[in-house]
Amino acid sequence: MIQKITFGSPFPTEAVVVPVEEGSLSRFTLRETEHGRLFSCPLAKTDAVYGLGETMRGINKRGGRYVSFNTDDMRHRADMPSLYGSHNFIIVDGTEPFGAFFDTPTCVTFEIDYRKSGKLDVLCEQDVTLYLIDGESAYDVTRQFLQIIGQSFIPPLWAFGYGQSRWGYKTKKDYDGVVAGYRKAQIPLDYICMDIDYMDRYIDFTLNPKHFADLKEYARQMKEQGVRLVPIIDAGVKIEPGNETYEEGVKNGYFCVNEDGNPFSAAVWPGMTHFPDFPQPKAREWFGNEYHKLTELGIEGFWNDMNEPAIFHSEYSSSADYAKDKKFRESDYKRFFHTVDGKRIRHYDVHNLYGYMMTRAASEQLDKLLDKRFLLFSRSSYVGSHRYGGIWTGDNRSCWAHLRQIVYQLPSLNMCGILYTGSDTGGFSGNTTRELLIRWLAVSAFTPLMRNHSMIATRRQECYRFSDVQEFKQIIDFRYRFLPYLYSEYVKCALRRDMLFKPLAFVYGEKAKHIEDQLLVGDSVMMTPILEKGKTTRTVFLPEEMTMVRYDGSFHCATVPEGTMEISVPLDEIVFFIRKGKLVPVGKGGNNTSEIDLSDVTLLGDGTEYEQYLDDGFTKQCTLDDVRVLKK
Numbered sequence: 001m002i003q004k005i006t007f008g009s010p011f012p013t014e015a016v017v018v019p020v021e022e023g024s025l026s027r028f029t030l031r032e033t034e035h036g037r038l039f040s041c042p043l044a045k046t047d048a049v050y051g052l053g054e055t056m057r058g059i060n061k062r063g064g065r066y067v068s069f070n071t072d073d074m075r076h077r078a079d080m081p082s083l084y085g086s087h088n089f090i091i092v093d094g095t096e097p098f099g100a101f102f103d104t105p106t107c108v109t110f111e112i113d114y115r116k117s118g119k120l121d122v123l124c125e126q127d128v129t130l131y132l133i134d135g136e137s138a139y140d141v142t143r144q145f146l147q148i149i150g151q152s153f154i155p156p157l158w159a160f161g162y163g164q165s166r167w168g169y170k171t172k173k174d175y176d177g178v179v180a181g182y183r184k185a186q187i188p189l190d191y192i193c194m195d196i197d198y199m200d201r202y203i204d205f206t207l208n209p210k211h212f213a214d215l216k217e218y219a220r221q222m223k224e225q226g227v228r229l230v231p232i233i234d235a236g237v238k239i240e241p242g243n244e245t246y247e248e249g250v251k252n253g254y255f256c257v258n259e260d261g262n263p264f265s266a267a268v269w270p271g272m273t274h275f276p277d278f279p280q281p282k283a284r285e286w287f288g289n290e291y292h293k294l295t296e297l298g299i300e301g302f303w304n305d306m307n308e309p310a311i312f313h314s315e316y317s318s319s320a321d322y323a324k325d326k327k328f329r330e331s332d333y334k335r336f337f338h339t340v341d342g343k344r345i346r347h348y349d350v351h352n353l354y355g356y357m358m359t360r361a362a363s364e365q366l367d368k369l370l371d372k373r374f375l376l377f378s379r380s381s382y383v384g385s386h387r388y389g390g391i392w393t394g395d396n397r398s399c400w401a402h403l404r405q406i407v408y409q410l411p412s413l414n415m416c417g418i419l420y421t422g423s424d425t426g427g428f429s430g431n432t433t434r435e436l437l438i439r440w441l442a443v444s445a446f447t448p449l450m451r452n453h454s455m456i457a458t459r460r461q462e463c464y465r466f467s468d469v470q471e472f473k474q475i476i477d478f479r480y481r482f483l484p485y486l487y488s489e490y491v492k493c494a495l496r497r498d499m500l501f502k503p504l505a506f507v508y509g510e511k512a513k514h515i516e517d518q519l520l521v522g523d524s525v526m527m528t529p530i531l532e533k534g535k536t537t538r539t540v541f542l543p544e545e546m547t548m549v550r551y552d553g554s555f556h557c558a559t560v561p562e563g564t565m566e567i568s569v570p571l572d573e574i575v576f577f578i579r580k581g582k583l584v585p586v587g588k589g590g591n592n593t594s595e596i597d598l599s600d601v602t603l604l605g606d607g608t609e610y611e612q613y614l615d616d617g618f619t620k621q622c623t624l625d626d627v628r629v630l631k632k
Contacts, residue, residue, distance in 0.1 A: 001133070001134045002020050002021075002131060002132070002133045002144055002148060003020065003021055003022065003023025003024075003131070003132050004016075004020045004021070004022055004023065004129055004130065004131045004132075005022065005023055005024065005025050005129070005130045005132070006022070006127075006128075006129045006130075007030075007037060007124075007127055007128050007129070007130065008126075008127030008128070009127055010103065010104050010126065010127040010128050010129050011104075011105050011126075011127075011345065011349065011350050011353075013103055013104075013105050013353060013356075013382065013383075013384060014384055015101075015103055015149055015382065015383040015384035016101075016103065016129075016131065016148050016149055016384075017148070017149065017150040017384075017387075018147065018148040018149075018150075020131060020148060023132065025130070026132060027041050027098055027100070027132060028040060028041045028100070028122075028130075029041070033123070035123060035125065036123050036124050036125040036126065037123070037124045037128065038121060038122070038123050039100075039102075039121070039122040039123075039124070039130070040119055040120065040121050040122075041092075041119060041120050042118060042119050042120075043062070043092065043094075043112075043113050043118055043119055043120055044094050044095070045118075046094065047062070047092055047093060047094035048060045048062060048092075048093040048094075048138075048505070048513060049061045049062045049090055049091065049092055049093070049112050049113075049120065050090065050091040050093060050138055050142075050411075050412065050415060050503070051087070051089045051090040051091050051099070051412060051415050051416065052066055052068075052087055052088070052089070052090060052110065052412060052416075053085055053086075053087025053089070053381075053383075053409075053412050053413050053415070053416040053418065054083045054084060054085040054087060054381070054391070054393060054394075054409060054412070054413060055083060055087075055409075055412065056076060056077070056078055056079070056080050056083070056405065057078060057408070058408050058516050059408050059411055059412060059503050059516045060513075060516070061090070061110075061112050062112050062113045063112065063113055063114065063116075064110075064112055064114065065081055065109070065110070065111050065112075065114045066081055066082075066109070066110045066112070067081035067082045067107065067108070067109050067110075068082070068086035068087070068088050068107065068108040068109075068110070068352060069082050069086065069106075069107045069108075069351065069352065070082070070083075070084055070085060070086055070308040070351060070352050070354070070355060070380050070381075070382075071083065071084065071308060072084065072306070072308045072310035072379075073326075074394075074395040074397070074428075074429055076394070076395075076396055076397065076402060076405065078401070081109075083393075083394060084308060084355070084379045084380045084381070084391075084393075084394045085355070085380060085381035085382065085385075085391060086108070086352040086381075086382050086383075087381070087382070087383050087412075087413070087416035087418075088101060088102040088103065088104070088108050088110075088383065089101045089145060089383060089415060089416050090110065090112075090120075091138045091141050091142060091415065092120065093137075093138040093505070096134070097134075097135050097136070097137055097138050097140070097141050098132065098133060098134050098135065098141060099131075099132070099133035099135070099141040099142070099144070099145055100122075100130060100131065100132055100133070101130070101131040101133075101145065101383070102122055102124055102128050102130055103128060103129040103130070103131065103383070104124050104125075104126055104127065104128035104129070105126075105349070105350040105351065105352045105353040105382065106125050106126045106348060106349050106350065106351055106352065107125045107126075107351075108122065108123065108124050108125070108128075109121075109122070109123040110122050111123075126349055131145075131148070133145055137506070137509075138505070138506055139499075139502065139506040139507070142415050142499060142506070143497065143498065145415070145417075146417055146497040146498065146499075147497050149383060149384060149386070149387075149416075149417050150384070150386075150387045150417070151387060151494055151495065151497065152386045152387065152417055152418070152419040152420065152493070152494040153363070153376070153386060153387060153388055153389050153390060153419070153420055153494075154373060154490075154491055154494050154622050155301075155373055155374070155375045155376070155390070155420055155448075156300070156372065156373040156374065156375065156617055156618045157483075157487060157593050157596075157598075157617030157618065158190050158191065158228060158375075158592070158593045158594070158617070158618075159190075159191075159301065159375040159420075159448075159449075160448060160450075160483055160486060160487055160490070160593065161188065161189070161190025161191065161450070161480070161483075161592055161593045162187075162188050162189055162190055162450050162451075162452075162476050162479060162480075163189075163190060163191045163192065163193060163230070163449075163450065163451040163452070164178050164182070164189060164191075164192050164193070164451070164452050164462055165192065165193030165195065165451055165452065165453035165454075166195065166453065166454050166455075166456070166460070166461075166462075167195040167196070167197075167453075167454070167455050167456045168195070168197070168455075168456035168457075169192075169194065169195060169197065169198075170197040170208075170211065171211045172211055172212070172218060175192055175194075175222070175229075178192055178462060179192070179222070179225055179227055181462055181464040181465070182462070182463070182464055183225075183591070184464065185463065185464040185469045185472075185473060186473060186591070187463055187464060187469065187472060187473045187476050187477075188476050188477065188479070188480050188589070188590065188591050188592055189226075189227055189591070189592060190226065190227065190228065190592045190593050191227060191228040191229070191230050191301065191375075192222075192227060192228075192229060192230070193230045193231075193232065193303060193451065193453065194229055194230065194231040194232060195232055196232060196234070196269055198211075198212050198215075198231055198232075199270075201238075201270055202234070202238075202269040202270040203238040203240070203243060203270050204233055204234060204236075204237055204238070204245060204270075204290070205233075205244075205245055205290050205291075205293045205294065206243075215229075215294075215297045215299075216296075216297040216298055219297055219298040219299060220298055223298065226591060226592035226594055226595070227592070228299075228300060228301060229299060230299075230301040230302060230303060230375060231294060231299060231302060231303075232302070232303050232304075232305050233291070233302055233303070233304050233305070233362070234268060234269060234270075234304075234305050234306040234307075235268070235275060235276070235304070235305075235306050235307040235309045235310075235354070235355075235358055236266065236268035236269070236270065236273030236274070236275060236306065236309065237249055237255070237273050237274050237275070237276060238270040238271065238272075238273055239265060239271070239272045239273060239274060245287075245290055246274065248286065249263075249274060249276065249283075249286070249287075250263060250274070252282070252286065253277075253339070254276055254277055254280065254282065254283035254286050254287070255274040255275060255276060255277055255283075256274070256275045256276075256277050256336045256337060256338055256347060257277075257336065257337050257339070257344075258335065258336055258337070259335070259337065264314070264315070264335070264336035264337075265314065265315045266309075266311045266312070266313070266314040266315070266332065267311070267312040267313050267314070267319070268306055268309075268310060268311065268312055269306070272315075275309055275336070275354075276358070276361070277338050277339060278338075278353075278354060278357030278358050278360075278361055279338045279340050279345065279350060279353060279357055280338060280339055280340060283361075284357060284360060284361035284364065285361070285364070285365065287358075287361045287362075288361040288362050288363075288364055288365030288366070289365045289369075291362055291365060291366055291369060292365075292369050295366065295369045295370055300370065300372070300374050300375065301374055301375030301376065302362060302366075302374075302375070302376055303376075303377050303378070303379075303392070304355070304358050304359060304362060304376070304377070304378040304379065304389075305378075305379050306379070307354060307355040307358045307359075307378060307379060307380045308351075308354065308355060308379070308380045309354055309355075309380075311329050311332055313328075314328075314332045314335070316331070316332060316335055317331070317332060330348070333347050333348040333351055334346060334347070334348040335347075338350060352382050353382055354380060355378055355379065355380020355381050355382070355385065356380070356381055356382040356384055356385035356388075358378065358380075359376065359378045359381065359385045359388045359389045360385070360387075360388045362376055362388075362389070363376055363387075363388035363389050364388070367620075371620075372618040372619070372620065373618050373619070373620055376388070376389035376390070377389055377390040377391055377392055377420065377421075377449060378390070378391050379391065379392065379394055381418065383416050383417060384417075385418075386416070386417035386418045386419065386420075387417075389420070390418065390419070390420025390421050390448065390449060391413070391418055391420075391421050392421065392422055392423065392424065392449055392451065392453075393405075393406060393409055393421065393422070393423045393424070394424075394428075395424070395428045395429060395455075396423055396424050396427055396428050396429075397427050397428065397429045397430045398426060398427025398428075398429065398430035398431060398432035398433075398436060398454075398458070398459075398461075399427060399430065399436075400436065400531065400532060400533050402423070402427060403427075403436065403439060403440050403443065403531055404517070404531045405423075406422075406423040406443060406447075407443065407516075407517060407519060407529065407531065408516060409421075409423075410447065410501040410519060411499065411501040411502055411503050411506075411519060413501075414499040414500055414501050414502070415499065419448065419490060419493060419494055419500050420448045420449060420490075421447065421448065421449055422444055422447035422448060422449030422450055422451060423440075423444070423447070424451065424452075424453040424454070425437070425440050425441060425444040425450065425451060425452045425453065426440050426441075426452050426453075426454060426461045427440070427454070428453055428454055428455050429455045429458060430458060431458050431459035432454070432458075432459060432461045434466045434467070435533065435534075435571065436533070437452075437461055437463070437466070437472075438471055438472065438475060438571050438572075439529065439530050439531070439571075441463075441472065441475045441476065442475050442529055442530070442574050443527075443529045443531075444479075445475060445476070445478055445479040445482065445574065446482075446486070446519075446521050446525075446527050446576075448486070448490055448500070450479060463476070470572065471571050471572035474551075474552070474553055474572045474573070475572070475574060477553070477589050478551045478574050480587075480589040480590055480593075480596060481551075481586050481587050481588065481589040482586060483587065483593070483596055483598070484585040484586060484587045484596075484598045484601045484612065485522065485524070485525070485584045485585050485586065486521075486522070487598065487613070487617075488522075488585070488598075488611075488612045488613040488614070489521070489522030489523065489524075489613075490522075491613040491615075491622055492522075492611070492613050492624075492627070493522070494622070495613075495622060495623070495624055496624075500521065500522060501519050501520070501521060502519065502520040503515075503516070503519065503520075504518055504519070504520060504526070504541075504543060506520070507520060507543075508543035508544070511543060512541065512543050515541050517529070517531055518540065518541065520579075521576075523579075523582060524578055524579055524582035524583060524584050524605065524607075524610075525576055525577070525578060525579075525584060526546065526576065526577040526578075526579065527576050528540045528567070528575060528576065528577065530569050536568060536569060536570055536571070537566055537567065537568045537569065538566070538567060538569065539564060539565070539566055540564070540565055540566075540567050540577070541563075541564055542560060542561070542562050542563055542564070542565065542577065543562065544562050544579070544580050545559065545560070545561050545562050545580050546559075546560055546577040546578060546579060546580060547559055547560075547577065547578040547580075547604065547605050547606055548560045548567070548575065548576075548577055549575065549576050549577065549578060549584075549604055550573060550574075550575050551573060551574045551575075552570075552572065552573045555586060555602075555604060557578075557604055557605075559606070560577075578604060578605040578606075579605075580606065581606065581607045581608075582605050582606075582607045582610075583603045583604065583605040583607040583608075583609070583610035583630070583632060584603070584604045584605055584610070585601035585602070585603055585604075585610055585612055585630060586601060586602055586604060587600060587601050587602075588600060593617070598612075598614055598617075599614055601630070603630060603632045605632075607632065608631065608632055609629055609630065609631050609632070610629070610630045610632075611627050611628070611629055611630075612627065612628055612629075612630050613626055613627050614626055614627075614628055
């Protein structure tokens with residue numbers, strides 16, 4: 001059962017797209033404070049608390065403090081309260097499971113048995129619509145929530161291939177070298193992301209005149225080799241006469257403004273910029289249509305960045321101010337405004353919607369500009385953005401803690417509707433190691449977005465640059481052979497409003513509640529990655545009899561009993577498990593997704609039937625009519 005209770009006049013986020021009946025406040029007590037509305041409820045000692053999407057700490061959020069306020073900060077420490085997205089949905093899993101979605105676009109603080117308080121406290125600074133969901137289990141509560149927030153974005157098949165990216169690729173020679181390196185090593189590759197250096201002085205929708213003036217022809221040549229180019233688009237528009245995007249935005253009032261009505265100015269990569277007023281429908285249509293400048297050149301995918309929005313400094317502050325105290329950024333967020341239905345809305349009051357609205361702007365127009373599905377993923381997000389694109393989990397670091405963190409984040413993001421997601425494989429900042437990158441690839445081989453991305457001035461981490469590339473090749477070959485299952489499960493989950501990644505407790509209940517380093521992937525698979533340095537073995541909990549699958553260039557299957565067992569996982573192997581009575585289709589692989597025949601599969605496992613979603617990989621309309629039953 002779902003009910004909503006509205007407090008005040010909250011800004012309409014459009015996160016929920018299905019009508020929900022008004023109800024009365026239950027589960028929580030409410031107290032008005034000087035800082036906002038404080039919702040509280042007691043927690044039993046055995047209650048687990050799930051959700052909150054892109055946050056730090058484990059899958060069970062109990063014991064932590066989390067602040068929903070989209071933040072550009074590379075320091076992803078365990079105690080960091082905010083990341084790039086805000087996903088205010090939580091599930092209390094106890095004797096009477098329930099969920100709560102606090103739908104408000106500004107700051108929300110969650111204290112979950114924080115400092116052993118024995119309660120859940122949620123502080124909402126502004127007006128809020130609270131959705132309460134009662135269910136039979138945590139999984140049931142989640143499925144109900146996914147029904148009311150709408151279908152997740154479905155990208156093309158090629159977006160499930162392996163992608164290489166690096167801030168620092170500056171010329172065609174850099175990109176050609178990446179393709180040549182992967183092809184020589186016979187490691188599959190489907191796309192290369194283009195970071196800010198492809199632009200003319202980091203200005204959106206422009207091209208570096210020295211290196212990419214002929215991008216249309218270059219993109220065509222790349223595509224002939226089975227590789228697509230995926231350029232970055234940042235939120236800030238360069239203030240510069242002659243910049244068409246800037247001039248049109250100023251002329252039509254499409255930028256955020258100061259209190260005096262003039263466009264707000266802040267520095268990002270190209271220097272001083274204006275920020276598009278994305279909550280304004282006409283501004284969204286205008287900015288989204290600017291992507292035609294690249295789609296006309298053959299581009300079919302984009303990644304949106306710096307859209308919290310990130311600010312280096314503003315007309316009211318300096319970079320030195322920001323270096324001393326990042327509270328300056330919060331002050332700037334209170335100094336500019338959006339114009340919605342003729343009314344001024346302070347940005348701070350709708351801050352968490354900005355990246356979501358940028359994704360929506362791009363997605364709605366790309367759907368008109370292209371006659372096929374496209375790739376789109378963003379750094380900043382809110383509940384609802386999943387309908388328009390995916391996300392990556394931001395500027396992580398090359399460390400084992402951040403490898404483990406993505407395993408925790410995957411199911412939490414899925415609980416909030418975000419299916420197309422993944423991390424910067426190998427880590428964005430810092431210097432990765434050969435072992436760390438291989439183990440990270442083995443996790444990313446199961447995630448929809450599998451992109452190796454790193455920062456300028458760090459160690460080059462393209463797979464072919466390391467010794468003994470065979471171990472890298474084997475892991476990425478596995479991904480391409482696994483695609484018939486991963487692609488099928490992804491699309492079915494989107495169409496059926498389900499999770500791709502589930503904690504074991506969602507299916508196996510109390511006996512699996514303590515397991516956080518193993519995940520269910522789709523309906524059939526349990527992944528059990530190595531997440532510690534120097535380890536080639538690990539302990540695995542099997543909640544039932546399963547089929548253990550070992551991939552070392554070929555698939556080897558063995559039935560193993562319920563219980564706990566120690567498994568060996570050499571660097572060049574992947575081990576996963578198939579649930580009892582289930583099947584997994586695997587294919588023959590290829591150098592890119594265009595070489596894969598999703599219909600030519602072998603079925604692994606002890607089940608009798610598998611429902612495979614099978615289409616051409618790019619047609620816009622996806623329906624369950626494209627599900628076929630495979631029999632073993």
